[in-house]
Amino acid sequence: MIKGYAGRVLEIDLATQTFSFQPLDEEIARLYIGGKGYGTRLLYDRTEAGIDPLGPENPLIFATGPLNGSVAPQSNRFAVVCKSPLTGGIGNATCGGNYAYGMKRAGIDIIVVSHQSEHPIRIEVNGDRDEVEFIDATDLWGKGTYETQEILGKKKAHAVIGPAGENRVLYAGIVSNERIAGRTGVGAVMGSKRLKAISVTGTRKLEMDDPEAFKTYTKEIREMFKEHPVMGSSLKRFGTAGIVNTTNARGMLPTKNFQKGHFDDAMTISGEYMEDHELVGVKSSCLHCPVTCGRDVEVEGKGRVKGPEYETVALMGSNLLIGDLKKVSEWNFLADDLGMDTISLGATLSFAMELQERGMFDAGVKFGESEGVSELIRDIGHRRGVGDDLANGSKKMSEKIGGHDFAMHVKGLELSAYDPRGSFAQGVEYATTNRGGCHVQGASMYLESVGPLTINPQNLKLKADIPVLMQNTACAINSMVLCIFTTYAMFPAAIHDMDPKSLTHRMMSKAFENSGPVMRMAMGMKGKPMLWFEKWLTYITGQTFSSGHLQEIGARIFNLERMYNLREGLTSKDDTLPPRILNESIYETMDSGHPLGELLPRYYKLRGWNADGVPTAKTLDRLQIRI
Amino acid sequence: MSIQVELTYDMSKALGQRSFELETAATVREVVAQTAARFAEGDDFDKLVRCTAVAVNGVLVNYRKGLKTKLVDGDLVGFVKSSAGG
Ligand code: SF4
Numbered sequence: 001m002i003k004g005y006a007g008r009v010l011e012i013d014l015a016t017q018t019f020s021f022q023p024l025d026e027e028i029a030r031l032y033i034g035g036k037g038y039g040t041r042l043l044y045d046r047t048e049a050g051i052d053p054l055g056p057e058n059p060l061i062f063a064t065g066p067l068n069g070s071v072a073p074q075s076n077r078f079a080v081v082c083k084s085p086l087t088g089g090i091g092n093a094t095c096g097g098n099y100a101y102g103m104k105r106a107g108i109d110i111i112v113v114s115h116q117s118e119h120p121i122r123i124e125v126n127g128d129r130d131e132v133e134f135i136d137a138t139d140l141w142g143k144g145t146y147e148t149q150e151i152l153g154k155k156k157a158h159a160v161i162g163p164a165g166e167n168r169v170l171y172a173g174i175v176s177n178e179r180i181a182g183r184t185g186v187g188a189v190m191g192s193k194r195l196k197a198i199s200v201t202g203t204r205k206l207e208m209d210d211p212e213a214f215k216t217y218t219k220e221i222r223e224m225f226k227e228h229p230v231m232g233s234s235l236k237r238f239g240t241a242g243i244v245n246t247t248n249a250r251g252m253l254p255t256k257n258f259q260k261g262h263f264d265d266a267m268t269i270s271g272e273y274m275e276d277h278e279l280v281g282v283k284s285s286c287l288h289c290p291v292t293c294g295r296d297v298e299v300e301g302k303g304r305v306k307g308p309e310y311e312t313v314a315l316m317g318s319n320l321l322i323g324d325l326k327k328v329s330e331w332n333f334l335a336d337d338l339g340m341d342t343i344s345l346g347a348t349l350s351f352a353m354e355l356q357e358r359g360m361f362d363a364g365v366k367f368g369e370s371e372g373v374s375e376l377i378r379d380i381g382h383r384r385g386v387g388d389d390l391a392n393g394s395k396k397m398s399e400k401i402g403g404h405d406f407a408m409h410v411k412g413l414e415l416s417a418y419d420p421r422g423s424f425a426q427g428v429e430y431a432t433t434n435r436g437g438c439h440v441q442g443a444s445m446y447l448e449s450v451g452p453l454t455i456n457p458q459n460l461k462l463k464a465d466i467p468v469l470m471q472n473t474a475c476a477i478n479s480m481v482l483c484i485f486t487t488y489a490m491f492p493a494a495i496h497d498m499d500p501k502s503l504t505h506r507m508m509s510k511a512f513e514n515s516g517p518v519m520r521m522a523m524g525m526k527g528k529p530m531l532w533f534e535k536w537l538t539y540i541t542g543q544t545f546s547s548g549h550l551q552e553i554g555a556r557i558f559n560l561e562r563m564y565n566l567r568e569g570l571t572s573k574d575d576t577l578p579p580r581i582l583n584e585s586i587y588e589t590m591d592s593g594h595p596l597g598e599l600l601p602r603y604y605k606l607r608g609w610n611a612d613g614v615p616t617a618k619t620l621d622r623l624q625i626r627i
Numbered sequence: 628m629s630i631q632v633e634l635t636y637d638m639s640k641a642l643g644q645r646s647f648e649l650e651t652a653a654t655v656r657e658v659v660a661q662t663a664a665r666f667a668e669g670d671d672f673d674k675l676v677r678c679t680a681v682a683v684n685g686v687l688v689n690y691r692k693g694l695k696t697k698l699v700d701g702d703l704v705g706f707v708k709s710s711a712g713g
Pocket of ligand 1: 073074075076096097284285286289290291292293294483484485
């Protein structure tokens with residue numbers, strides 16, 4: 001077995017309450033690493049086209065990678081893969097906490113949960129004794145994710161769902177500690193299996209190819225992270241919400257259901273404000289991560305709880321015209337406890353508010369008013385009253401009620417909090433990302449709009465190129481499995497220290513804008529490992545991973561996801577953006593919206609797809625993708 | 628003429644206000660100068676503004692005419708820091 005892997009796949013059948021340990025497929029591991037990549041390969045191979053995402057045929061795959069189980073910073077994340085009930089295409093989400101570490105300590109790389117139980121059930125896995133227990137979970141059914149984890153205790157690592165998953169809210173997530181695998185409705189799939197929780201324990205050690213080199217180098221990187229302006233300063237001090245004032249000043253903070261990109265009260269929902277006024281501690285970190293981007297805030301009646309992240313303060317703050325951090329924190333806690341993705345929830349709430357404003361639907365909530373929102377969130381989690389409509393997400397709601405032009409989703413997945421009219425590459429990424437309108441499947445906006453060395457985000461230069469490179473990188477990172485925020489350390493401190501008003505900075509930004517061919521060539525080169533995650537993978541597995549290797553593996557994963565989507569009926573017509581984004585301008589420098597139509601042909605070409613967005617036989621062959 | 632100016636969080640903490648209005652400012656350079664004048668010496672305006680870009684109505688002036696970018700009535704000038712979120 002390749003080093004870094006436990007070498008075992010745990011197969012669980014809920015219908016028969018049986019299990020078996022199977023050997024990990026080394027060929028798949030070599031081609032797809034693990035995590036999201038391995039999971040996608042299994043999903044593609046094991047399912048027929050057109051299965052019901054909430055039916056018994058949809059497997060729920062928990063997947064770790066070779067970095068999990070190590071003490072590398074940001075390496076305690078696992079991926080969940082299944083068919084998405086929200087989009088009908090590929091579903092996946094990653095999650096921090098301690099569960100990935102727990103799986104590897106149990107000596108398990110992948111858990112595949114098949115079929116459905118007839119009654120609420122939970123599973124306990126003891127990896128040392130190779131035991132799997134199926135335990136009735138009727139007593140836990142209906143309980144929130146916090147209480148459930150408290151009852152299950154601290155001796156094992158848990159992945160649980162809340163009432164939203166049980167009630168198959170289409171954007172329900174799976175929770176581990178205070179973190180959530182939020183996107184694409186993976187929690188609804190777990191709920192459809194009546195599986196309340198999986199708990200894992202074990203004391204197995206991760207075997208590495210070169211543990212000494214790994215140890216020494218990891219120490220070095222920990223030091224680098226400590227000094228880094230993002231890892232050791234802004235993310236650490238302000239959490240992800242430290243970006244609010246930046247996106248607001250750049251006119252790309254979703255405001256009033258993406259009607260505007262600027263919110264007058266942005267300051268009071270920002271990470272800096274949180275630190276000065278609301279913060280009661282910084283404890284919320286994924287295991288072994290020195291970045292500690294999580295915040296703790298006080299919520300009335302609940303005490304000290306996890307504070308909201310950027311996506312939440314934007315989509316449940318500015319996007320609803322709410323500038324009250326206390327309210328957003330309360331809703332964030334509610335959503336976490338019910339087990340729901342706050343991005344889809346926030347965008348569905350803003351959609352309902354706009355429908356209300358136009359007299360098309362009344363969910364009892366209005367822009368700028370917090371009244372009724374908590375109750376509505378609870379109703380969504382339990383699918384009560386109008387909450388039942390909102391539980392289906394904005395796409396399905398717009399199909400039933402209308403409002404297609406301002407339903408802010410791609411492929412059914414609600415957009416993240418970076419308005420793509422202020423970040424054209426991010427728009428291409430949203431439109432083409434296989435799981436739908438998400439920012440962490442590439443995070444092009446960092447290179448383009450909000451990072452320390454940006455390019456003009458409103459011309460066509462590099463706007464198709466950046467998403468390809470970043471999506472490939474993200475696919476590889478989500479397969480190791482590492483936190484995507486690790487890419488924020490790619491710019492060294494010296495770049496952060498430059499004055500963006502200076503001539504040198506402007507010249508560098510211009511050079512960057514014209515660097516397409518050089519950048520593609522450099523990132524495609526298969527040489528020695530240079531970046532920290534390339535070196536970690538190399539030290540752990542004993543195989544060589546350079547940027548070129550990871551670009552190739554990432555492209556393989558991305559194209560396999562694409563083939564899955566095509567098989568499920570999602571085509572180039574779904575590579576689009578909400579009409580509001582395409583047709584309405586929020587900048588005086590733009591006559592219309594995002595110029596996606598001008599960028600997609602180049603994107604398809606760079607990907608090796610035909611004009612209909614289908615990977616050519618040559619591309620599949622080059623990437624060794626078996627269909 | 629009215630130009631709305633929005634500050635970064637650190638700047639607003641030093642000045643004690645998040646934003647203010649200017650009655651006249653023909654260019655971004657003038658906004659920067661008038662903003663600097665509002666800060667006390669001890670605030671170290673130069674340090675506060677050093678790694679800060681400037682945007683007019685959401686568009687960085689780096690992609691327009693830099694500090695020479697002309698302003699019109701109703702413009703919103705924002706000081707922006709680079710950042711990373713999630
Ligand atoms: S940076 Fe934040 S989300 Fe990423 S691993 Fe660290 S604590 Fe978790």
